[in-house]
Amino acid sequence: MINTDKTGTLTRNEMTVKELWTPRRDPAGVTYTLGGAGYDPEGELMDGDGNPVGRAPEAVEELALAGLLCNDASMDNGEGGRSIVGDPTEGALIVAAEKLGFDAAETRRRFGRVDSIPFESEQQFMTTLNNTSDNGATGERRVYLKGAPVVVLERSETLAGGEPLRREAVVDVVERMASRGLRVLAFALKPASGMDSIGEADAQDEFELLGLAGMTDPPRQEAIDAISTCHDAGITVKMITGDHAGTAAAIGRQVGLIGEKEADRAITGRELDRLSEEVLREVATHTNVFARVAPEHKIHLVSALQKNGEVAAMTGDGVNDAPALKQADIGVAMGITGTDVSKESADIVLTDDNFATIAAAVEEGRRVYDNVRKALAFLLPTNLGEALIILLAVAFFPVTAAGQALLPITPVQILWINLVAAVALGLPLAFEAKEPDIMSRPPLDPKRQILDRFVFFRTVLVGLLMTAGAVGIFVLRYFGASGGDLAEAQTAAVTTVILFQIFYLLECRSLRGSSLEIGLFSNRWIYAGIGAILILQLGFVYLPFMNVLFGSAPLSLAAWGQSLLVGALVLPVVGLEKAIRERRRRSTAHGSPGERR
Numbered sequence: 001m002i003n004t005d006k007t008g009t010l011t012r013n014e015m016t017v018k019e020l021w022t023p024r025r026d027p028a029g030v031t032y033t034l035g036g037a038g039y040d041p042e043g044e045l046m047d048g049d050g051n052p053v054g055r056a057p058e059a060v061e062e063l064a065l066a067g068l069l070c071n072d073a074s075m076d077n078g079e080g081g082r083s084i085v086g087d088p089t090e091g092a093l094i095v096a097a098e099k100l101g102f103d104a105a106e107t108r109r110r111f112g113r114v115d116s117i118p119f120e121s122e123q124q125f126m127t128t129l130n131n132t133s134d135n136g137a138t139g140e141r142r143v144y145l146k147g148a149p150v151v152v153l154e155r156s157e158t159l160a161g162g163e164p165l166r167r168e169a170v171v172d173v174v175e176r177m178a179s180r181g182l183r184v185l186a187f188a189l190k191p192a193s194g195m196d197s198i199g200e201a202d203a204q205d206e207f208e209l210l211g212l213a214g215m216t217d218p219p220r221q222e223a224i225d226a227i228s229t230c231h232d233a234g235i236t237v238k239m240i241t242g243d244h245a246g247t248a249a250a251i252g253r254q255v256g257l258i259g260e261k262e263a264d265r266a267i268t269g270r271e272l273d274r275l276s277e278e279v280l281r282e283v284a285t286h287t288n289v290f291a292r293v294a295p296e297h298k299i300h301l302v303s304a305l306q307k308n309g310e311v312a313a314m315t316g317d318g319v320n321d322a323p324a325l326k327q328a329d330i331g332v333a334m335g336i337t338g339t340d341v342s343k344e345s346a347d348i349v350l351t352d353d354n355f356a357t358i359a360a361a362v363e364e365g366r367r368v369y370d371n372v373r374k375a376l377a378f379l380l381p382t383n384l385g386e387a388l389i390i391l392l393a394v395a396f397f398p399v400t401a402a403g404q405a406l407l408p409i410t411p412v413q414i415l416w417i418n419l420v421a422a423v424a425l426g427l428p429l430a431f432e433a434k435e436p437d438i439m440s441r442p443p444l445d446p447k448r449q450i451l452d453r454f455v456f457f458r459t460v461l462v463g464l465l466m467t468a469g470a471v472g473i474f475v476l477r478y479f480g481a482s483g484g485d486l487a488e489a490q491t492a493a494v495t496t497v498i499l500f501q502i503f504y505l506l507e508c509r510s511l512r513g514s515s516l517e518i519g520l521f522s523n524r525w526i527y528a529g530i531g532a533i534l535i536l537q538l539g540f541v542y543l544p545f546m547n548v549l550f551g552s553a554p555l556s557l558a559a560w561g562q563s564l565l566v567g568a569l570v571l572p573v574v575g576l577e578k579a580i581r582e583r584r585r586r587s588t589a590h591g592s593p594g595e596r597r
């Protein structure tokens with residue numbers, strides 16, 4: 001199960017203010033839309049019917065001013081274009097103010113900041129103490145409050161202008177905006193005459209609500225595709241965000257995490273706090289969207305999933321995310337927005353903060369695991385076959401006139417086989433391309449051993465087949481009617497093993513199907529290795545100094561043909577074994593819990 005953030009991971013992290021709501025004019029307030037996209041400060045203010053407003057009303061200007069002043073971000077007009085320095089959410093508020101005619105730098109100079117309480121994910125608000133004019137010594141001051149609507153509403157007593165605050169009506173507006181996938185922030189202010197600093201107590205009450213800003217952050221298309229790929233691969237994706245539950249649910253539907261039913265909703269952090277451990281384990285498994293979640297909730301969710309036997313990955317970027325990243329089976333820190341603490345606590349650093357890269361990492365991990373198994377399935381039968389050849393020779397073959405065991409392959413020749421086969425044939429398997437169905441297979445049980453029953457069976461099957469082929473060729477060449485030359489018979493046996501390994505290498509390119517399914521030339525290193533080992537084997541057979549060094553001898557064309565035919569026997573045998581195993585796998589694919597998730 002992959003537990004991921006929303007902003008910047010599943011979405012583009014390109015926030016744009018689309019709606020502004022002010023509580024003035026009538027009890028239901030007024031909603032305006034703001035045109036434009038991205039960081040371009042060009043965009044027109046329109047009323048609810050889509051008509052241009054012209055000059056922004058005073059209430060909208062007050063709202064935009066609060067978003068500009070209660071803000072730590074800035075805009076950088078560099079050579080590569082306009083970019084945000086700081087949080088993209090705050091950057092979107094700067095751009096919105098610029099669209100309404102504010103000069104960000106001049107406005108901030110005029111209404112200079114005196115003090116502030118920075119945003120923290122636990123408290124979900126930020127406050128600043130600002131002058132009301134460029135004459136900070138004599139002018140009035142204000143405390144601006146920005147944060148989650150529920151937090152700001154708790155601290156507000158009236159609307160701007162002194163009218164009574166109807167919290168239920170504002171909550172309805174927030175719900176409607178969030179249901180459209182907008183991230184909603186609320187803004188408020190209060191006079192602060194004579195204050196030179198602010199503390200937590202100054203941000204608790206007596207605020208006047210200025211309004212709401214709804215901003216969009218469109219999902220990444222590659223993230224939507226990656227989530228679909230994960231689902232096909234039996235991987236559950238869960239979104240954990242600090243946004244409003246309605247916003248989280250809307251984005252969750254857009255990216256394919258939840259359906260359109262009313263029951264498919266987001267669970268909030270406050271709801272998690274009220275759950276017992278047993279119920280939390282159930283909710284953690286069956287809920288895919290969590291909203292208004294604090295960092296401490298992440299570690300509770302990871303622990304609950306692990307107690308249910310799940311393998312849990314967790315993403316995070318803040319200092320407070322470090323415990324959850326440590327607790328997770330795979331901690332994933334954000335490389336762009338992540339803190340040094342989160343990166344040090346994680347197993348993986350996601351350099352582009354993109355969920356699609358996590359899915360790509362899963363795919364690459366499966367390819368690497370496949371290739372390790374392919375290398376084992378290739379190398380182990382060779383070693384078993386060599387051991388069996390020596391064992392059979394010692395047990396059943398007669399002793400030579402010199403009193404030595406009659407060996408089909410000598411120890412120095414076995415060393416030759418291991419040397420050339422491991423390098424020329426074994427290594428290219430590490431570069432094997434991924435198989436087409438690699439992301440449609442269910443995850444493996446983490447308790448499953450890499451040297452499993454399949455590897456053991458394949459080792460025995462191919463090892464016995466190679467032993468029989470090499471020994472058979474040796475008997476045919478040494479004891480047959482045209483035989484009698486020990487060096488020539490041993491050379492034929494070595495050649496049979498080499499050719500056998502070449503054919504078997506082609507079968508090992510895919511452990512489940514034909515190598516044609518992954519592309520005949522998808523791994524050109526395979527053919528480079530085959531070409532290299534054939535050249536080396538020709539030298540082993542025909543070069544005089546190799547004959548002296550390894551006790552080999554030149555082979556006739558008939559001997560090569562016999563070795564070739566025996567070596568090719570591995571193709572139909574392993575092909576039949578694959579077909580039988582694949583048929584059994586398909587018949588039991590829906591019945592094994594360890595293979596189904």
